[in-house]
Amino acid sequence: MFVSKFGGTSMANASQFQKVKSIIEMDARRKLIVVSAPGKRFSADQKVTDLLIETFYDVDRQGKSQLVIDRFASIINELSLPDELLELLPDDLDNRLNRQDLQVQEQLDLVKALGEEYSARLFAAYLQSQGLPAHYADPKDIGLCLTSPPSIVQLREDAFVELSKLRDISGILVIPGFFGYTKEGLLRTFERGGSDITGSILAAAVLAEQYENFTDVDSVFVANPNIVECPETLEELTYREMRELSYAGFSVFHDEALMPVYRKQIPVVIKNTNNPQAPGTRISAYRRTTHRPVTGITADEGFSILYVSKYLMNRELGFGRKLLQVLEEEEISYEHTPSGLDDISVIIRSHYLDAQKEQRIITRVLEELGAEVAYFRHGLSMIVLVGEGMRHSTGLAARATAAISRTGANIEMINQGSSEVSLVFGVLKDDQEKIVSALYHEFFSTVKATT
């Protein structure tokens, strides 16, 4: 049995529905189908989920609602699906928008989930109309039971037993991604991109042969194609490599989604709905070795550094812990903490910060921790080299730093020593592209960068 998840572009319109149907027909093992809400049909288009969020917040809800209804209406009309689906939708959306008994976040989740739900309802109806033994399955009915606040939305551990019964279904089930229900019956959504998580959970629960993730690229690239022209593609990746790549900019697969399949060692295959014959990229625990130490290069901007110095800091038991506690109390996750003898820096994603938070943190660090210097710097990028072969590769740091130094850029931070599969460089945002390009040429091309 395969679990096959189709993303937003795969479900964007009637002709995409037809492609997905063909893909399902190609292999009888494709029995658990997870779908996203319809995504963009063209680059300037809006995703249905974005329309729903805007509808929720807009004063003119009526106008926005109609845009959502129109998207589904055109699919229903083009595929000649039963009118009753179109009759249900406006009232359903209206009800969700007018629920008075829910907290704001709960109601928003309910509104957002409509995109996936109707995507799945329509697609199940379409498969039926084409003679396939398909049914819509509500997450509640299959037992996709989620944790309740205040914990982050996750599958309840005990839900796996119920979900595992999906192994025994006959026919095809079409399941909306992105949402489930708490024990109290409240609808909650995963993070954005959460349909990947639904698919991964189901694949783990039924111990699927593989978890297919259909998107709109043939395979995963070794570097961002917006920076490197026609980068090489990856046939195979390990879970660890995928996880590290997803850290900074590799948005092909939601990083949290890897956990359930990783735990059960279910292989993941990234494939292209628009070119299903392409082999795609396979992610599993092991891969054939290549001669290359580096598997991929990824980069992400939007990082800040909190710099703190205090004389004899390294003789003060608990200083680092107290500093992290101050950040934790501001609900700030951190990425790295390079440290000198009398100073420590904390690398933080800038979106966690604002001027008030920064001021509070600096005041506390100076006053409560007795630091002599404390300030924030912004505008950094993290560039990550990823590869299972790296830990055995003497001289890799030398090649990477030499390639960076040839660009004339300064390295603000190097983090090596914990992960066996990654090496992180902190650089100024403006240097990011030329460094990624230089590293690509160093590790993936026989032609050296000429910049």
Place this chain on the structure above:
Amino acid sequence: MFVSKFGGTSMANASQFQKVKSIIEMDARRKLIVVSAPGKRFSADQKVTDLLIETFYDVDRQGKSQLVIDRFASIINELSLPDELLELLPDDLDNRLNRQDLQVQEQLDLVKALGEEYSARLFAAYLQSQGLPAHYADPKDIGLCLTSPPSIVQLREDAFVELSKLRDISGILVIPGFFGYTKEGLLRTFERGGSDITGSILAAAVLAEQYENFTDVDSVFVANPNIVECPETLEELTYREMRELSYAGFSVFHDEALMPVYRKQIPVVIKNTNNPQAPGTRISAYRRTTHRPVTGITADEGFSILYVSKYLMNRELGFGRKLLQVLEEEEISYEHTPSGLDDISVIIRSHYLDAQKEQRIITRVLEELGAEVAYFRHGLSMIVLVGEGMRHSTGLAARATAAISRTGANIEMINQGSSEVSLVFGVLKDDQEKIVSALYHEFFSTVKATT
């Protein structure tokens, strides 16, 4: 006014006493003289402080006591000092060894401090016998007032007012280093090497023109002369450079001792008692710039790594803080925490660890923190490149890593990004020497390493 501190080798025997006297006579500004206990006279010799510690713990205290007494007796005899000093000593030592009213640590401090006290008493008597206006000054009488347990032994902030009155003395004061008294009148010692701290405190209190630290080398070397043959010497260093160098192996100057003079910006001069004409090494806030980005290379062994991994660690607010808390509860200071996405390593000095502690930590990390993997690795060395010029030097990491890679050694950890004046490499202990040698040749020699 200078504060001049003379270390153990400078006070090792009668002929060294004579050298120190000559040095004091060379400059009338040398008015506050801080002395260590007599150190080694030759490489197989024992330091008086070590003899005192052994006496304290030995079953045959009588025999060991005599060794201490003999050391002082030979100085008294050779310099024809008054016999009353020799009459005082045995009873004083005996009294200290038989105090019943003290805690073990308090009594040990009292015993250890005898070395400095008699070194200073004898030297003051010698200067007097040579017609110099010198007096012995007990730390209690000048107001060297220390903090009480449970805090680590440090000068009380309010002691500076009393100590600053030493500016107005006439003549020369000879002050024993290493110890002071709490408000309750209890004698306590600083850490080993603490005579440097006494000198630094006095220099800061009297706002000395300079703090001279007399030892047995002409100047500070850029690298360990036991590893690199005839390394270059340093005429000037900044406080920050000295501090970072002292972190790993540069034992020329006690790192905690730098704090008082650093705060008051008193220049420190390291000089050689056996060659006082040599210019020595000057440590201050600024130095003339050189063309070299690297000022010194230092290395120290005896480091361990605690490796911890947990899937999706970086999405878990507080994980790093909780890990550091576990270590803190075991009273373990840490050095660095390189981190990947799902893993974090903590670099710790191995002397903090033992098998039981390690087991407790691993159990807690696995059970309380829910980590999937946790283990210790031992036998690492830290190699540190230090230099004020490093932060402006593009390509420095590339040169360093290339030099290391040419030795064939693997880099286990790189820590760059917080300190502006240092770059730390974690390597296997067995690779330490060849890497220091390679880095020396890269940054200090025009001849490349041939290994």
